[in-house]
Amino acid sequence: MEALLCQKIGDPTLPLDDSPSSPFTLTATHPIPELNSPTSVRVRVRATSLNYANYLQILGKYQEKPPLPFIPGSDYSGVVDSVGSGVTKFKAGDAVCSLASLGSFAQFIVADEAQLFRVPEGCDLVAAGALPVAYGTSHLALLHRAQLQPNQVLLVLGAAGGVGLAAVQIGKACGAIVIAVARGDDKVQLLKTLGVDHVVDLSKGNVTESVKGFLQARKLKGADVLYDPVGGKVTKEAMKLLNWGAHILVIGFASGDVPVIPANIALVKNWTVHGLYWGSYMIHRPVVLQNSLKELLSWLASGLITINISHAFSLSEANLAFSALKDRKAIGKVMIVFDDQKTFRSKL
Numbered sequence: 001m002e003a004l005l006c007q008k009i010g011d012p013t014l015p016l017d018d019s020p021s022s023p024f025t026l027t028a029t030h031p032i033p034e035l036n037s038p039t040s041v042r043v044r045v046r047a048t049s050l051n052y053a054n055y056l057q058i059l060g061k062y063q064e065k066p067p068l069p070f071i072p073g074s075d076y077s078g079v080v081d082s083v084g085s086g087v088t089k090f091k092a093g094d095a096v097c098s099l100a101s102l103g104s105f106a107q108f109i110v111a112d113e114a115q116l117f118r119v120p121e122g123c124d125l126v127a128a129g130a131l132p133v134a135y136g137t138s139h140l141a142l143l144h145r146a147q148l149q150p151n152q153v154l155l156v157l158g159a160a161g162g163v164g165l166a167a168v169q170i171g172k173a174c175g176a177i178v179i180a181v182a183r184g185d186d187k188v189q190l191l192k193t194l195g196v197d198h199v200v201d202l203s204k205g206n207v208t209e210s211v212k213g214f215l216q217a218r219k220l221k222g223a224d225v226l227y228d229p230v231g232g233k234v235t236k237e238a239m240k241l242l243n244w245g246a247h248i249l250v251i252g253f254a255s256g257d258v259p260v261i262p263a264n265i266a267l268v269k270n271w272t273v274h275g276l277y278w279g280s281y282m283i284h285r286p287v288v289l290q291n292s293l294k295e296l297l298s299w300l301a302s303g304l305i306t307i308n309i310s311h312a313f314s315l316s317e318a319n320l321a322f323s324a325l326k327d328r329k330a331i332g333k334v335m336i337v338f339d340d341q342k343t344f345r346s347k348l
């Protein structure tokens, strides 16, 4: 089967061909994975998403460092190819999506049936492959951890990125007043089409001033929930905008800078700081994660959320996919699509 192997730690944006520096080898002859237990299911992958964590992992900068060589990739969608003798929930031909710790940058992947989610009829299969990590993280963070309520003010940093755009959409679906922070016209335009209440374009202005103006105009005191996948300077500014009793969701550090949240101010303002590592819910609270993904898939099926895929590539173009992420060109999700990727791209 076709698979992308990470042979060494390195820069995933380097061209795959003829570059001895590329960490990747693309192979068409990797063995198809065998069913490894009675409850295992083999899935023919249709689409797999890029997350910032995949980029960091290949650079050797992620908390989970798998032994080399490995096939990267985490969330994916596809069609059931074969099932073990003890599988009760799925049969060949079923549309599914899932998350793995590794291995979805390949034509086939094997998972236990307990880790698979049925993609409801009418859902786009490529979109379903974009959903688990980005939407799963934001849904669990906003609803389970911060308990976001209608009419609360939600401030989203990195709002046009994978997890950020998911947080914006989930916030709107929950009836929150959403303030989005992103950089550049294209991102701002897309956010406005989603009905965001206020957008700050970082290339034009300062977060604090822009948001204070909006809050004043709407007679609002401040933000009740801060969703932060970026860190660094922008977090420092955002903290000046938080209400008494606010929730801070620490999601990631795309800026490369881990922010300091002063405990003395958290005390005085009664803030709750949530560190969230979504993937670890699969080990510690699997039911919470599973219920959250089921709800999201039903939202996708009913059109309550839609998934913006700004870039789609074939596996042989994986370096271009990583470049889109690294260069901050992604608006929503970047995908690797198998089979009729050309047809898919022509629809974008």
Ligand SMILES: NC(=O)c1ccc[n+]([C@@H]2O[C@H](COP(=O)([O-])OP(=O)(O)OC[C@H]3O[C@@H](n4cnc5c(N)ncnc54)[C@H](OP(=O)(O)O)[C@@H]3O)[C@@H](O)[C@H]2O)c1
Residues within 6 Å of the ligand: 050, 051, 052, 053, 133, 134, 137, 158, 159, 160, 161, 162, 163, 164, 181, 182, 183, 184, 187, 202, 229, 230, 250, 251, 252, 253, 254, 255, 256, 276, 277, 278, 279, 325, 326, 328, 330, 332
């Ligand atoms: N805690 C968890 O369980 C969990 C789950 C998923 C993701 N994450 C983390 O969340 C963060 C975002 O992930 P993602 O997949 O949404 O990434 P993404 O699609 O690349 O989005 C990241 C956003 O961060 C902003 N950004 C600011 N400074 C940046 C920089 N120096 N380089 C790149 N982007 C920068 C960019 O927005 P502008 O260009 O508009 O400023 C970009 O849209 C990552 O740190 C990731 O590890 C955590």
